[in-house]
Amino acid sequence: MIRNIFSAVLLSAALISCQSSQSETEVAENTEVPQATDENGEWKQLFNGKTITGWHTYGKNTVGQAWKAQDGTLYLDPNAGEGTGGDLVTDEEYEDFHLKLDWKVAKNGNSGIIFYVKEDPAKYQNTYNTGLEMQVLDNEGHPDAKIVKHRAGDLYDLVTGTPENVKPAGEWNQVEIISKDGRLKLIQNGTQVVDTTLWDDNWKAMIAGSKFADMPDWGTFKSGKIALQDHGDEVWYRNIMIKEL
Template sequence: MSARLLRHAALVPALLSLSACVSVAQSPTNAAAGPWIDLQRAEAWRGYRMDSLPTGWDFDAASGVLTRRAGADIITRQQFNDFELELEWRVAARGNSGIFFWANEGTDRIFENATEMQVLDNAGHPDGRSALTSAGANFGLYATQPSAAKPAGEWNAVRLVARGNRVEHWLNGVKVAEYELGSSEWLGRIRASKFAQWPSYGRARRGHIGLQDHGDVVSFRGMRIRELP
C-alpha cells in the first residue's frame, strides 16, 4: 500500500469518530421535541373526573396566573406521553399542593394513581421536616434538596421531565430528584409506602397533568408542556 493510502486509511477512524461527535452534538436530548403547548389558560384545564373547571380556581388573564382558593384537584384536558413540563408555583404560608403527571382518572382521588412532585412551604408546613415530603420531592418516595425551594410567597420554577420510565424533577435550576418508574427500587419503595394499597399507582405512561387542591392557596403561571420523542 502506498504511503498516501496508508495516511488515508489512518484518517478514517478519526473521521468516523468526529462524525459521530458532530451527530451527537447536533442531536441534543430534546432536539426532536414537539412544539410547546400553552397551558396558561383556563380552557386547558378541568376538574378531576369533571367536565369543567371547578369553582374556586381563578384564572387572571391579565397576569396569566391560575390560583386555587377553593375547589378540587384539576387536570389538563389533553393527555400526554413522554413530556417536558415547565411552570412556576407560589404557595401561601404553611401551604401544600402538588403537580401530578400521567393521571388516568381510574381512581376516586388523583393521588391514588398519579405520581406527584411536591409543592410546599417547607418552613411553615410539617411536611417540610422531611426531605421525602418537602418541595420538589417525588412525594413520599424520593427525597429532594429542600434548600432549592424558595420561601412561601415567592415564585419557584419547575421543570419536570418524563421520558419512558425515567423522571427528573428540577426546582429553581437544580435537579432535586431522579428515579425510574417500575424499577426494582421504585417497586420496593411503593411496597413500603401508603401507595401500596393502590395497584394502579404510577403505572400509566400516558395521561393528564394535574394540580392539587390541598386546602391551601396556591398559584401557578408560565405553564407550558411539550411532548418528547
C-alpha cells in the same frame, strides 16, 4: 500619479468598509435566538394566563369557581365555597414529556403537581390514587415538612429532593418535570433535585415501602393527565408549558 494612488486608496477603503458591514450583518443573523423547538415537537401552552381552557376538575366536565385565571396566574381561592374546588387536570394525556411551570404558595400552604393521572373516577376517587407528585409546600410553615420525602421538590413519599433550594412562601419557584423512556428528572429553581427510574424492580420496591403500597395501580401508568392539587390552601401557578418527547 499621486491622483491615481489617492483614488486607489479611496477604492480600497470603500471595499474594506463594505466587507466589514457585510460581516457584521452575517454575525447579527447568525446570533438570532433559536426557537424552543426540537425534532420531536414544540412547546405548548397549557395555560394562557387568561382562561382555564384545556383544564377541568377531576371527574367533571367543568372547572369550579375556586380556580381562577387572575393576573396572569392560575390561582386557587380556598374561600370560594365548599364544592367549588377540586384538583384540576388537563383535558389531554401525556406519555413522554417535558413540563415547565412556576408556582408559589401562601404561608403554611400545600399543593402538588401530579402526573400520569388516570382519570377514571368510578375506579379512582382522587388524582393521587394513580399519579406521581412533585411536592409544592411551604417548608417553613406546613406540618408535612416534618415528614421525610414530603418537602417541596420531593417526589412525594418516594424520593427526597436534593439539594433543597425552595424559596420562602410567597415567592415564585420555577420547576421542570422531565419523563422519557422511564427516566424521571425533577428540576427546581434551575437545579436537578431528583433523578430516578420508573417501573423497574427498584421502583416497585419503593412503592411497596410507601403510603401507596395498598393502591395496586399507583405509579403503573405510562401515560396520563397532569393535575394541580387543591389541598385547601392558596396557591398560584403560571407559565405552564409542555413539550411532548
